[in-house]
Structures are given as structure tokens and as C-alpha cells.
Amino acid sequence: MSQSPRLDAILPAGGRIKKDFAELAGAEVKALIKLGGRTLLERDIGAIRDLGYGGRIVVIGPPEVAQALPEGLVDTVLAEGASGPENIFRGIDWLREDGNGRLPGRLLVMTTDLPYLTAAGLRTLLDAAPPEADIAIPAIERADFMERFPGTPREFTRLRDGRWMIGGAALVKPETLVRIRPLIERVFEARKSPFAMAGVLGLRLLLRYLLNRLTVPQIIARVEQVLDCRAVGVGDCAPELGYDIDLQREYEYALTYPPEG
Secondary structure, three states: OOOOOOOEEEEEOOOEOOHHHHHHHOOOEHHHOEEOOEEHHHHHHHHHHHOOOOOOEEEEEOHHHHHHOOOOOOOEEEEOOOOHHHHHHHHHHHHHHHOOOOOOOOEEEEOOOOOOOOHHHHHHHHOOOOOOOOEEEEEEEHHHHHHHOOOOOOOOEEEOOEEEEEOOEEEEOHHHHHHOHHHHHHHHHHOOOHHHHHHHHOHHHHHHHHOOOOOHHHHHHHHHHHHOOOEEEEOOOOHHHOOOOOOHHHHHHHHHOOOOO
């Protein structure tokens, strides 16, 4: 992707962690966990700002997120909604209103629990994402991730063409997301049930996975069919895009191998 003078970003920051982990980390909201004196949210915002694109940054989260952010660090903090997709669409609506009814051609949507993220890591996605893609997400192979983060307690999806994870950032066309919003919400609701997901993605895809015959291109092709858009899994992205903190052991690893800065 050629560099743009502006890249707007939406950062959902409402994810919570369990009680024991929250007591250890000093925060119930994942984005407010501190490493090296800065919250994960501040680190991720810093990586976006370091890109130098000068776009708007919209954060969506509970009141404590707004209270914790230094003044002027982002363009707005919106109250969270009832679901992940709703939070993203609240951000899109704000960008539309701020832009006098116009949306940016492309938009960065990113999780707020990526402790090792840097601008250089983000560029590996932004520079490689094809301009025709409606949704471009990092596809990170296990070998690359483990070389960067040896001994890390991570899980990967086993496919016929390797073991993979999806990174915590996506480059998207917001107009497309608005068009396919009902489909996105349906996939989100089905995400925690293999049977529900089979209903969305199809039994054939599920059987291929169970028989270890499923490949990344097959998944992408089916996602494109279900969501009616052009989707791309971007390979060779920085492993830092895949290291998020969902569990206590991932936090403890980050304490042992702290991020720079």
C-alpha cells in the first residue's frame, strides 16, 4: 500500500479480564494494563501516531478509559456498546459525522492489548495490503511468531498448510463494513459455538478443518463468500501484531520480556 497522508483508526478498548488476573495486573480493562509505565492503550496509540499519517483516532470504551487517557492523545473517546461490532460501528458513525457525511477510503481497526506493537510492525500490514481488499488482516505463521517470542504460551490454528494466528489489526474499507453489517454481526454472534459457526461458514469447511485438510486460501475464499467482500490474509506481517494479552500467562511473559519504550 502506498503511503497515505492520512489514516484514521478505531480502537475498541472495552475488553475485560477475570478477577484474579485483574488484581495482579492492576486493571479490569485490558487496555489499561500497564507495562513500563504506560498502558497498553497508550502504547498502541503511540505506534499509530509514529506512523506519521496524522489521521483521527477514535477510542471506544468504558468511562475509566476516558479518564485514564492523557488529554489530547486521541480525537474522541466514545461510550461502549453491547458488542464488538457495535463498538466499531459507533466509531465509523463518529468518523462520518466528523467528516461531514463522508467516510475515509480505508481505515485501521485495531485491538488495544498489543504490548509489543510498533509503527514498523504496523507498516508490514499497511504496505502489503492490496488496495482492492475490503478487509486485510495479518496471517502470522507459528514459526515466525515463536522465533520472535520464544517460549510464549500461545495457541495456533492447525491447518494443512501450517499453524496460524490472526493478528490484532485490520485495514478495512468502512463503506464495505457498513454494507455488510448484518453479516458481520451474525459471524460475531456465532464465534464461540462450533455448531453456530458451521452454520455460518458451512459444514464442509468445518469437516475439512476436523480432517486437517483446510488451508488458509480456502478459509479466505469462504469468508469472502459469506461476507460478500474482498478479503485478504496478509502474510509476512510482524509477529508483534499477533501478541495480545488475553490471559494472565501472556501478561507474565510480557513482564519477563518487557516491550521497549
